Amino acid sequence: MNTKDIEKKNYIKALIQVKREIKKQKQQQDSKSEVKDSSSLSLYDFKNQQQLEDQQSISNFGQPNSKVQQQNSNITSISNDNFFENLEQTQHNLYQLIQQLYQIKADDLDKIIKNKEEVYICEIKKEQQEICQDLSFNKDDTLLATANGKNIKIQQFNEGNLSQITILQGHVKNISCILFSKKTNSIFSGGYIDDHLICLWEEKIQNNWELTVQKDSRSPITCMELNQQETKLIVGNQYGFVQIWEIDYKKKIISIHDEQRKIHKKVVYGVSLNKSETQLVTCSGDSKIIVWKICEQGMLEVLRELIEDTFVSRIRFLDNHRFVVSQSQRGLIEFKISSLEITKKTIVQTDYEDCHYFPIQYHKDSQLMVVKHYRSVYLIKEFNHGDYNCIKKLNFDSNKILGALSNNGKHLIIQNENKFYYYQLF
Numbered sequence: 001m002n003t004k005d006i007e008k009k010n011y012i013k014a015l016i017q018v019k020r021e022i023k024k025q026k027q028q029q030d031s032k033s034e035v036k037d038s039s040s041l042s043l044y045d046f047k048n049q050q051q052l053e054d055q056q057s058i059s060n061f062g063q064p065n066s067k068v069q070q071q072n073s074n075i076t077s078i079s080n081d082n083f084f085e086n087l088e089q090t091q092h093n094l095y096q097l098i099q100q101l102y103q104i105k106a107d108d109l110d111k112i113i114k115n116k117e118e119v120y121i122c123e124i125k126k127e128q129q130e131i132c133q134d135l136s137f138n139k140d141d142t143l144l145a146t147a148n149g150k151n152i153k154i155q156q157f158n159e160g161n162l163s164q165i166t167i168l169q170g171h172v173k174n175i176s177c178i179l180f181s182k183k184t185n186s187i188f189s190g191g192y193i194d195d196h197l198i199c200l201w202e203e204k205i206q207n208n209w210e211l212t213v214q215k216d217s218r219s220p221i222t223c224m225e226l227n228q229q230e231t232k233l234i235v236g237n238q239y240g241f242v243q244i245w246e247i248d249y250k251k252k253i254i255s256i257h258d259e260q261r262k263i264h265k266k267v268v269y270g271v272s273l274n275k276s277e278t279q280l281v282t283c284s285g286d287s288k289i290i291v292w293k294i295c296e297q298g299m300l301e302v303l304r305e306l307i308e309d310t311f312v313s314r315i316r317f318l319d320n321h322r323f324v325v326s327q328s329q330r331g332l333i334e335f336k337i338s339s340l341e342i343t344k345k346t347i348v349q350t351d352y353e354d355c356h357y358f359p360i361q362y363h364k365d366s367q368l369m370v371v372k373h374y375r376s377v378y379l380i381k382e383f384n385h386g387d388y389n390c391i392k393k394l395n396f397d398s399n400k401i402l403g404a405l406s407n408n409g410k411h412l413i414i415q416n417e418n419k420f421y422y423y424q425l426f
Contacts, residue, residue, distance in 0.1 A: 008102050015094040016113060022087050111383075135404040135413055136180040136187070144404070144413065145187055147175035152189060152201070154209065160411070160422035170199050170211040177224050182407065188233060190221030198233070198245065198254055215254040217243065223359065225271050232257065232298065234280065236268025242282055242290075244298065258299045263290055269356040270315040272323060279303065281323050283312035289325065291337065304342065306335075314372070316360035322386070326373050328354040334386070347388045348378055358402050363409035368425070370412060372401050377414060394421075 098104060104112070132146040137157070143165070144157045152168040152175065168187075173195035179188045185203035198221070200213035220238035227234070233245040233254070244258040266285035273280055280292040280300065289312055291304040310328045317323045321337045324347065332348040352374035361370040367382040379392040396416040403414040412423040 008098070011094065011098050011101075012112060015091065015098065018087060018091045018094060019113070022084075022091060025084050025087065131418060132402060132415055133175055133192075134177045135402055135415065136178045137404055137406045137411075138180045138185055139182050139407065141406040141408055141411060143180070143185070145178050145180055146415075147178050147189065149174055150191075150195070151175075152178060152187065157411075160424065162420075165207050166209060168201055168209055168211070170201075170214060171195050171197055176221050179224055179226055181226070181230055183230055188224060188226065190217070190224050190235065192222070193220045193238070196220060198235070200247070200252075200254065213252050213254050215245070217245075222267055222356070223269060223271050225273060227273060227277055234271045234273065236271045236282060236284075238267050240264035240266055240268055240284060240286070242268060242271065242280075242292075242300065244300065260292075260300050263302060263305075264288060267356075269311070269313050270359060272315050272317045274317040274323075275320045278320070279317075281315050281317060283315040283325060285311050287311045289315070289335070304337075306342065313354045313356040314358070314360050316362055316369075318362060318369075318382070324360060324369070324371070326354060326360065326371055328352075331373060332371050332378065332380070334388075336386075345386070347380065348373065348390060350374060355399055357400055361403070361405035363405060366409045368405075368409055370403065370405050372403065375399055375401070377401060377403065394423075 095106070095109065098109060099106065132148050132153075134147045136145050137143070138145070142157055144155045144162060146153045146155070150169070150171040150173055154165045154168065155162040156165055171189065171191050174192045175189050175195070176192035177190045181187070187199075187201040189197075189199045189201070191197040191199075196217050196219055198213075198215045198217050199211055201209050202212050204210050217235060217237065219241055221235055222238055223236040225234045226232070231247055233247060235241075235243040235245060237243070240261070240263070242260045242264070243256060246255050246257040247253075248255070264282065264284040264286055265288075268282055268284050270283045271280060272282075278294055280294060282290045282292065284290075287308045287310060289306040289308060290302060291306075293301045293303040295301060308327060308330075310330060312325045312327045314326045315323060316325075318334075322334060323337075324332060324334050326332055329351055331346060331350040334345040334347055336343045336345070348371070350373055354374050358372035358377075360372075362368070369378075369380040369382060369388075371378045371380060375396050375398060377394040377396070378390050379394070381389045381391050383389065394414070396414075398417055401414060401416050403412065405412050410425050412425055414421040414423070
C-alpha cells in the first residue's frame with residue numbers, strides 16, 4: 001500500500017470515528033441522559049498506534065486541499081457549548097476533503113464508509129470462576145442469563161457491568177442451552193446428558209422467578225429455537241432427533257407436536273427457521289444439512305438433503321432463501337435456495353476443525369453477523385444483499401468460545417474458558 005492509499009485510509013477511518021461520535025451524542029440527547037464533560041473526546045483515547053494515527057488525521061485537517069502532516073496534536077480544545085456543532089462541521093469538512101483529494105463521488109464515499117465501518121469500540125476482560133455452557137440476553141438487554149452447570153444465573157446488565165440477581169435451580173444435571181423470550185422476561189432451558197428436561201422459567205414480579213413448566217424431552221438437548229409468536233419450540237438433540245414442542249402458557253403445558261427420528265444419524269448441532277417460518281434448516285455431525293418444509297399443520301417434511309464432506313457445526317437463516325453455515329475445515333459458507341438448485345458462496349475460508357459452541361448471531365437491522373470458528377470470532381457485515389465484509393476478527397486462547405449478541409446489536413458478550421469479554425458495538 002503506497003503513501004497515498006495509507007493517507008486515504010486514515011482519512012476515511014477518521015471520518016468514521018467522527019460519524020460514530022455524532023451518533024453517540026444524538027443517542028444521549030434523545031434519551032435525555034446526563035451529558036458528560038466534553039472538554040475532551042474519550043472516544044479517541046485508543047490503545048494502538050494505528051488508532052492514534054487516525055486521531056492525528058482528524059486533528060491535522062485544514063483546508064480542502066490540505067494533506068496529512070506528521071504532527072503531534074490532538075482535538076481536546078473543543079468547547080462544551082459548541083461540541084456537537086464542531087463535530088458536525090468536522091464531518092462536513094472531512095467529507096469535502098476526501099472527495100476533493102481523491103475524486104470520490106458522495107454516493108461512492110457513503111458506500112465505502114458503510115463497507116469499512118468497524119464495530120469494535122472497547123473490550124473489557126473479566127475473570128469468571130465458573131465456566132458457563134450458554135448465554136442469552138432478555139428482550140430489552142437489561143438482563144443476561146448464563147447456564148452454569150445445572151443452574152441458571154440471572155445478572156443485571158448495564159453497559160458491560162454484570163451484577164447477580166438470582167440463581168434458578170430446577171435441572172438435575174448440566175444445562176446445554178438457554179433462550180430468553182423476546183416478548184416477556186421468560187427463559188427456556190434445555191438439559192443435556194442425564195437431564196433431558198425442557199424448562200420454562202417466568203419472572204412473576206421483579207427479580208422473583210418461578211419454574212412454571214418442566215417437561216422430559218426423553219433425549220439430551222443440543223440446540224433450541226423459538227418461532228416468532230413463541231408458541232413453538234424447535235429442538236435438536238444428541239440422538240439426531242428434530243422435535244417441535246407446542247407451548248401453552250395459560251395451561252402451563254409443553255407438549256410434543258412433531259418428532260423426526262430417522263433423518264439425521266448423529267447429534268443435531270443447529271436449527272434455524274426462515275423469515276416466513278415456512279422452512280427449517282438443521283445441521284448435524286453426520287455431515288448432512290436438511291432443508292425442511294413446514295406444512296400448514298406445523299409438521300416437518302424433508303424438502304432437500306445436502307451431504308457435505310465435513311460436518312456443519314452451526315447454521316442460520318438470513319431471510320427466506322439464504323442461510324449461512326460454519327463448516328469444519330471449510331469456514332463460513334452462504335447457501336442460496338432457488339426452485340431449481342442450491343448455490344454456495346464462501347465468505348470466510350479456514351482449514352481448522354471446529355466444534356458446535358456459540359450459535360451464529362445475526363442482527364437484521366445492522367446486517368451484522370457474529371460467527372465463531374475454531375479459536376476466532378468473526379464480525380461480518382452484509383451489504384448489497386449477499387456481499388460480505390469481515391470487519392473484525394477476534395482471536396482467543398481455546399476453541400471453547402461462547403457468546404451472545406444483544407437484541408439491539410450494540411453489545412457482544414463472549415466467554416472463553418474462565419474470562420468474560422465485553423465489546424461495545426456501534
